[in-house]
Amino acid sequence: MIRSMTGIATGRGAAEGHGWSWELRAVNARGLDLRMRLPEGVPGLEAALRARLGAALARGSVTLSLRLVPDGAAAGPAIDATRLDAALGAVAEVEARAAVAGVALAPVRATDLLSMGGVLSDAAAEAVPEALRAALLADFEPVLAAFLESREAEGRALAPALRREIDTIERLTGAAAAAAGDREAAAAEALRAALDRVRAAVEVDAARLAQELALIAVKADVAEELDRLAAHVAQARALLDEGGAVGRRLDFLTQEFTREANTLCSKSGDTALTRIGLEMKAAVDRMREQVQNVE
Template sequence: MPVYSMTGYANSVAHPPKAEDGSSTPQASVSVELRSVNGRFLDLSMRMPEELRGLEPQLRELIAARFKRGKIELRINSQREAEGALPQPQPEQLNRLASLEAKVLTWLPKAAPLSVHEALNWCKSGAAAPAHLDSATLEAAQACVDGLAESREREGEKLVAILTERIGRLRELADEAEPLLPAVVQRQQQRFLERWQEALKTSGANASVPQDALQERALNEAAAFAIRIDVAEELGRLRAHLEELTRLLKKGGELGKRLDFLIQELHREANTLGSKSAALELTNISVEMKVAIEQMREQVQNIE
């Protein structure tokens, strides 16, 4: 399955159907736009003409069936052709409007009478969309949803390429760190023993504990110290997380939240590597790892 980004854009236009004689019906065409950015959940907002508000439940269902995460904005515009550009007032609408105007003038005799433009707007707001306009809107919305899915898939391919490159860099850093571990542990252990030896010489004459016992304790402490600064386990877990990231990216699908969790675990291991580091070389590697992981986190935030 492909990996989808939560960033994308698509638009679509549905034209009015042709009449049986081949001529175009003087009604409306519809344009639909979908814009998508990253979000923790599916957050859908809609901007559309009032005459199409009745389609909102169907449009929400259409989008939710295709996308699970992201902040998505739907914009719908209808354009009427010349003959159908103005609303066609119905007699009952005009009668109702005249009755309301007369009632207002009874109470407010100085009120200005309604203009033709105001009357047409009132009739338009109360009119239902033509039947063909509903079908044209749903047709354009379906095409737009398909286009947005393709856009998010293309963007997802780019994100996978970036993440794969960063995963390779983290593996290189882990490979650089691994040969350093035995030498670092041995060097720090030797320093630890040297300091113990100096302490033993300083207090040797007045010590009530036998010299052999102190020497054995020094060796035990040195071994414990070596265990504390050994980061082989952290590197092993880091490699395991990188393998899981690679597997998920190859598998595809809805994996943004799982990737985000693995990025947190990678950051934890890199932090531990830095805090336990007893050599400048390992500290520098830890810093580079954190930079690469932070770059990955920014990209993962955009994956569905």
């Protein structure tokens, strides 16, 4: 089963005197980009989470956020009364010394005091017991499972759309083969008529004529392109059946499909074959849009 690169999951938990909430989300990316927004003071938590995500995911821009709050603590920063008193005492001493020295100071604002070290603290960022790390990692597992399921659910929706475009490319490959066969008869008749006109006007070297005819035949032949298109169709279906992290290989195949469709158009020399090639390019473009979301 293929998986999408986009997904989201949330979760909540509580243990060891703390409550927390998770948010795990991802969008498309060329590789795997992990971004963490975690509280400080939980030793080893980020490394453990990165290892777990790295083992479960292959591609995507992934953001993991954790909000941790001690039980009974207000969400957000708190004032340390002892350190505030110390800061006020320090400010008073500075102002007294400045007055003796005859130095005028600007009035002290509350924000100045709050910026002094330790006066404003975030209770959620303080050191926490080692047991909390284990509780958080255990609680993260169902969040990750829900996240992977959201990716798989979107992958289940992507797969039929991709198969439809692959079927379209296969159908157009067959139509191109038929059009190329019809084109050969018409082209041969037109070439014979042109040769008759040339022979009637000038003397033609037989060896040079054979060489030029061979070059024309090679340039117009689309058999190799059709064979490669058929092989690419088979490989694309095999990748969808294989599932897992096949997005990069599917993306490469869309490039190959585009290359063959372009060559088909450039070699066609026939309105019907050109029209088929353009339809095929449109189908490949639709397929590429879907593939950009496959892990």
